[in-house]
Amino acid sequence: MKPLFIRGPSPTLRVTLAVMFALGLIIADHRYERLERVRVVLSVLTDPLHFAVDAPTRAIRATQERLVRESQLRALNQALRRENLLLKGRLQQFEALEAENMRLRDLLGSSFNVGERVLIAEILAVDLTPARQQVMLNKGANAGVFIGQPVLDANAVMGQVVRVNPSSSVVLLITDSEHALPVEVNRNGLRSIAAGTGVGHDLELLYIPKNADIREGDLLVTSGMGERFPPGYPVARVTVVRQDPDNPFTTVLAEPTARLDRSREVLLVWTLDPRMYPNALTDAERIRARVAP
Numbered sequence: 001m002k003p004l005f006i007r008g009p010s011p012t013l014r015v016t017l018a019v020m021f022a023l024g025l026i027i028a029d030h031r032y033e034r035l036e037r038v039r040v041v042l043s044v045l046t047d048p049l050h051f052a053v054d055a056p057t058r059a060i061r062a063t064q065e066r067l068v069r070e071s072q073l074r075a076l077n078q079a080l081r082r083e084n085l086l087l088k089g090r091l092q093q094f095e096a097l098e099a100e101n102m103r104l105r106d107l108l109g110s111s112f113n114v115g116e117r118v119l120i121a122e123i124l125a126v127d128l129t130p131a132r133q134q135v136m137l138n139k140g141a142n143a144g145v146f147i148g149q150p151v152l153d154a155n156a157v158m159g160q161v162v163r164v165n166p167s168s169s170v171v172l173l174i175t176d177s178e179h180a181l182p183v184e185v186n187r188n189g190l191r192s193i194a195a196g197t198g199v200g201h202d203l204e205l206l207y208i209p210k211n212a213d214i215r216e217g218d219l220l221v222t223s224g225m226g227e228r229f230p231p232g233y234p235v236a237r238v239t240v241v242r243q244d245p246d247n248p249f250t251t252v253l254a255e256p257t258a259r260l261d262r263s264r265e266v267l268l269v270w271t272l273d274p275r276m277y278p279n280a281l282t283d284a285e286r287i288r289a290r291v292a293p
Contacts, residue, residue, distance in 0.1 A: 106154030107265055117270040119143060124168065128261065133176035133198060134159070137266065140167045145268055148228055152267045156234035156257040157181070157222060161268075173260055174235065175201050182225040183235050185218050194220060194235060194254060201260055203236050205252035212250060216241055220254055 107120055121139040139145050141164050149161040151171045159179065163170040172179050177198030183205075184191045190212055192205040208214060218238040224231030236254035244251055 104265060107267055119145075119268040121145075121169075121266055121268055123264055123266065126261075128173075131177075131198070133173040133179075133196065133260075134162070135171050135173065137169045137171060137268070138167070139268060140165045140169045142166050143268075144270075145169045150229050150233075150269045152233065152269060153258045153263040153265075154267075155259060156236070157229060158256075158258045158260060158263070158266060160228065171266075174203065174256060174258075175260060180206075181229065181235060182223045183220040184223040184231075185214055185238075186221045187215075187218050188213055190214060191223055191225065192252075201256055202239075203254045203256060205238075205254065206249075208250040208252050210243060210248075210250050214238060214241055214250070214252060219257075 104120070119139060121137040121143075123135050124138050125136040127134050127136075135158075137145075137151075145161055145164050147161055147164055151158045151160060157174060159171045159173040159176070161169050162172040173196070174181055174194065175196040175198065177196050179196045181194045182191065183194045190208075192208055194203040195206055197204055203220075205214075205220075216238050220235045220238065222229040222231055222233040222235055234257050236256045238252060238254045240251065240253035242251040
């Protein structure tokens with residue numbers, strides 16, 4: 001059988017019907033709220049679709065945020081490490097400055113005890129071998145340093161200047177095997193010569209009679225007999241007093257009270273009239289040193 005109507009409703013009629021149906025739904029939903037349950041059911045059905053569609057975008061966004069956060073954390077961690085290292089370095093510098101300040105206070109206290117013109121110098125190089133016991137200072141002829149000048153630290157005598165350059169000088173320590181220093185026992189005034197052994201930090205007292213009154217623990221001070229060091233400067237403390245049958249003299253060893261292997265700053269001392277050092281003045285004038293009166 002053939003249909004009675006071959007053609008359906010016209011497009012215009014379809015659009016009109018659709019618009020009227022839509023308006024009816026709007027009026028029913030807005031005025032009477034009849035479609036709330038339908039909206040809830042449709043949202044339950046469409047939420048998984050929305051979640052699935054938005055999943056790639058959210059994954060990309062989360063990955064970007066995670067990467068940004070990791071890079072920020074790494075940068076922050078690296079910055080904190082650098083800051084920590086810098087602060088530790090500054091802390092070490094502060095500790096070094098504090099220790100240097102204490103050493104300088106000791107030196108200044110020693111200079112007040114000396115009561116003469118002094119100059120603080122810093123040790124640049126150290127040569128503590130059995131063949132040579134000497135240090136280099138950062139003060140020279142330009143600062144008035146002269147050959148034979150006494151050198152002290154905060155505790156005792158360290159040595160004397162043996163070579164002077166315009167901006168540096170070399171000090172021969174009292175422990176050098178070529179150094180000898182007139183000393184006396186502070187307790188009773190017994191005089192002797194403290195010679196360096198070149199081995200370790202020991203001094204040996206020469207020509208001590210076997211009946212001499214000297215004991216372990218006695219303090220040795222400069223006697224002033226050599227006209228190089230003024231009297232009364234601490235030098236060493238007696239550590240060994242031994243009687244050897246084959247030796248006509250008493251074997252006496254002493255340990256310097258100066259911190260020969262630890263001092264960083266020393267005192268260059270003007271204690272006696274420089275005219276008492278004719279050889280030193282000649283060498284100083286040769287390099288145009290200005291020796292203070």
